Amino acid sequence: MENLAKFSFSAVGSLFSDKLLDVFHGGSSPENLRILSMSDKTQLVCPHCSAVNRIPTSRLGDKPRCGKCKKPLFTGHPVELTDQNFAKVIQKSGVPVIVDFWAEWCGPCKMMAPAFAEASALLEPQFILAKLNTEVAQQTAAQFGIRSIPSILMFKNGQEVARQAGALNTQQIVQWARSH
Numbered sequence: 001m002e003n004l005a006k007f008s009f010s011a012v013g014s015l016f017s018d019k020l021l022d023v024f025h026g027g028s029s030p031e032n033l034r035i036l037s038m039s040d041k042t043q044l045v046c047p048h049c050s051a052v053n054r055i056p057t058s059r060l061g062d063k064p065r066c067g068k069c070k071k072p073l074f075t076g077h078p079v080e081l082t083d084q085n086f087a088k089v090i091q092k093s094g095v096p097v098i099v100d101f102w103a104e105w106c107g108p109c110k111m112m113a114p115a116f117a118e119a120s121a122l123l124e125p126q127f128i129l130a131k132l133n134t135e136v137a138q139q140t141a142a143q144f145g146i147r148s149i150p151s152i153l154m155f156k157n158g159q160e161v162a163r164q165a166g167a168l169n170t171q172q173i174v175q176w177a178r179s180h
């Protein structure tokens with residue numbers, strides 16, 4: 001039994017090699033190795049250095065820090081997305097990501113920004129909130145056919161699952177998030 005458990009653990013480890021960082025792994029005693037499995041863990045992309053971390057799901061609320069840069073994985077503020085990091089954050093995040101598509105010239109977008117930031121603090125760690133400036137990340141905005149801003153899109157496992165156009169207040173953002 002013990003050999004089997006170790007084998008499955010090292011198979012998982014070698015698949016992802018050094019691209020994944022284990023946080024809170026609690027040492028490497030046989031007991032700890034035995035309880036490790038992908039289903040117990042949630043992947044998170046570090047908002048500071050983009051490293052992919054694996055956190056025991058039960059400890060998402062314990063202010064986890066990035067295994068690489070040691071900064072907090074949840075900051076209480078929306079993550080800034082670009083054409084460069086968008087796909088990675090959307091695809092590698094184990095919790096739903098809500099993206100606010102906005103622009104500098106858009107009045108309602110600016111009005112909604114404080115509410116979105118507030119919602120970010122309320123919805124972590126069940127959700128990750130992120131912002132995408134449609135004038136800077138034009139490729140991504142075009143890819144999702146964003147015609148009206150602000151628009152918020154929810155992604156689960158890399159797929160868009162919900163979309164809402166128009167400015168919302170904090171309460172409305174939180175309710176919208178939890179209803180999907």
Ligand SMILES: [Zn+2]
Nearest residue numbers: 046049066069
């Ligand atoms: Zn980091």
